[in-house]
Amino acid sequence: MPLVTFSHPEHKIKTVYAVAGSHTETVLNLAKNHQIPIAFDCQDGECGTCLVKVSSLAKKDRMSGPPTEKERNLLKQLGKLTDEEISRILVDDLPPSWRLACQMIVRDEDILVEY
DSSP states (O other), X not given: OOEEEEEETTEEEEEEXXXXXXXXXXXXXXXXXXXXXXXXXXXXXXXXXXXXXXXXXXXXXXXXXXXXXXXXXXXXXXXXOOHHHXXXXXXXXXXXXXXXXXXXXXXXXXXXXEO
């Protein structure tokens, strides 16, 4: 079970267990289930309110699967992804640091989520 550590300058750091590869356990659902106050609105990857920065706490850089086309487009609109980064994501299957908490599914890896 991966550990997900949530960090925010105004809140206490909190680490929780996640079920890896459940295909339904998004970072946002995990946060809501553990009373972690990540801001959100639509919960469908269309508004960008739940934007988070994710980094691996392991030596590898996997941090979940790559973002969907919908998530990539919104991250680009928000200025968090460039066309070059999108190309690299598609070729190398490496996810970006900025993600939408409502779209990111936790893999079997310990991560830090800054919100």
